[in-house]
Amino acid sequence: MTQKAVPFLFMRGGTSRGPYFQRKDLPADLDRLSQVLISVVGSGCSTNIDGLGGGTAVTTKVAMLSPSERPGADVDYFFAQVSVEDQFVDYSPTCGNILVGVGPAAIEMGIVPPAGDQTPVRIHSVNTGAQVEALVQTPGGRVNYEGDIAIAGVPGGAAPVALNFLDVVGSRTGALLPTTKACxxxxxxxxxxxxxxxxxxxxxxxxxxxxxxxxxxxxxxxxxxxxxxxxxxxxxxxxxxxxxxxxxxxxxxxxxxxxxxxxxxxxxxxxxxxxxxxxxxxxxxxxxxxxxxxxxxxxxxxxxxxxxxxxxxxxxxxxxxxxxxxxxxxxxxxxxxxxxLVRTARLIARGEVMVPENALAGSNDTREITQ
The missing domain is CATH 3.10.310.10 (Diaminopimelate Epimerase; Chain A, domain 1)
Known part of the structure; x- marks a missing residue:
């Protein structure tokens, strides 16, 4: 089977984890993109044995980043929730835990340059339109992941990533109370x-x-x-x-x-x-x-x-x-x-993930490997 290699970072964000890609490396067409992400995660099997997924909804998530052209934003964050078993990709929600890793990932990818000991990263959520500022620890110009901040559900401690969410009311419906009633x-x-x-x-x-x-x-x-x-x-x-x-x-x-x-x-x-x-x-x-x-x-x-x-x-x-x-x-x-709120993130791995060549048709920055 002929496959292509796509560069990615594998990160934990909050209490979720998954691959983080540069959007330019993946198909623009959403149907093709879905096929790629289904392959990457291994959706279609409860264990995701043929992909990077971990068999739960919090470990079959994908982040795609690109430089933002939106005023006041540094990076666009496009999120995909891949189903564990149903070979289905939902682009309607966003994920705040995966978002925790967006600031560090954007710096690691070179989308946002480090700025002193602490780098602010202004994030635009493509899925919902929300604006978020992340403060990432970058002493010496490198992302720091070590620290003593503990969050429930993750063992040990890590460096803090502070998030400030703006314009979050009415993320999808345009109203705090979409039905107009409190109850x-x-x-x-x-x-x-x-x-x-x-x-x-x-x-x-x-x-x-x-x-x-x-x-x-x-x-x-x-x-x-x-x-x-x-x-x-x-x-x-x-x-x-x-x-x-x-x-x-x-x-x-x-x-x-x-x-x-x-x-x-x-x-x-x-x-x-x-x-x-x-x-x-x-x-x-x-x-x-x-x-x-x-x-x-x-x-x-x-x-x-x-x-x-x-x-x-x-x-x-x-x-x-x-x-x-x-x-x-x-x-x-x-x-x-x-x-x-304050959460933590960690870069777990970096490298290339293999995806079917026909699903990647038309995307850039990949190299062919035949297996």
Whole structure:
């Protein structure tokens, strides 16, 4: 079989990992691009044995970077969620954990030059239009990955990558509350439909017959719960103006319950057909916003927050995620301004990945290798 080699970085971003490419090295046509990414990941098998994927939704993600022509941005970040088994690629969402690695990757690729001991990288999310600034540690002109910042779900410590998310309200729907209501009943369940960084449908864990403190594996094994969630999510997607979302991972779904370890609230985040082992960065912002909205599903569950900016602690299956939120109270509710958090990333490997030659037709900067 004739294949071509494509350069890539293999990185962990937050609690996700995957290949990071330069967009110019891949097909512009999305159908061809999907075939390439399916091959790269090894989608179509639960173990992804024929590719780089790790058999879970958090390890079958792909980042594609390019210099940005957008005013105020240094790099364009195009995200792809590749399914583990279904040979399907979804370009509708973004991923905040993979985004953590975008700043370091852009510097490693030469897209953004290092600027002293700390390099700001202004990122434009192609999928959602969001603007994010990442602060990357670059002592001596090189990305530093060593440090003592620990995040739940990742062993050990690493150098901090500080993220500040701007213009995240209405990421896909154009509104904080796409259905115009803070809380409404869908398929017999009270939920809040919120769009901050990622459109989400959020419900009370107890209403869905669970505590909200179960392990992800327990929730994944609960077929009745997953069916309930999907029924609500499909109708909520329609009400949020997203159309038929049966084959899309957007909107995501979250269950909340009272905190048990000193946080503001606890959550279980669904991707949407499996429970996340920790919590998505984008999801954390949407959940944080929901907790601030008067009359939302979080009212009476989340610990109240009065002053802005505020540091919200969200409990998830592996520990805590802290999100700094800036907001204003208004007569009609709340105006969500920005969210920031500190995560970590690590360059795991660099090299070339082999993909079928016919899928790469028309792309640049590859060399042919026959095996």
């Amino acid at each position: 409404e009943t869908i398929e017999g369940y009270e939920v809040s439909c919120v769009d901050v960084a990622m459109p989400m449908v959020i419900g009370r864990a107890g209403d869905f017959g669970v505590t909200g403190y179960e392990l992800p594996s327990e929730l994944d094994a609960n077929a009745s719960l997953l069916k309930q969630i999907e029924t609500v999510r499909l109708e909520a997607g329609r009400k949020m103006g997203l159309g038929d979302v049966s084959s899309s991972v957007v909107p995501k779904f979250g269950l909340i319950s009272e905190a048990r370890s000193g946080g503001h609230f606890s959550t279980r985040y669904f991707m949407p057909w499996k429970c996340h082992p920790t919590l998505a960065v984008t999801g954390s912002q949407c959940l944080a916003a929901c907790s601030l909205i008067p009359g939302s599903i979080a009212e009476g569950i989340a610990r109240p927050v009065t002053a802005s900016p505020a540091l919200l602690s969200i409990e998830h299956p592996a520990g805590l995620m802290e999100v700094t939120v800036t907001f204003e109270r208004t007569e009609s509710g709340v105006k969500f301004i920005s969210a920031g």
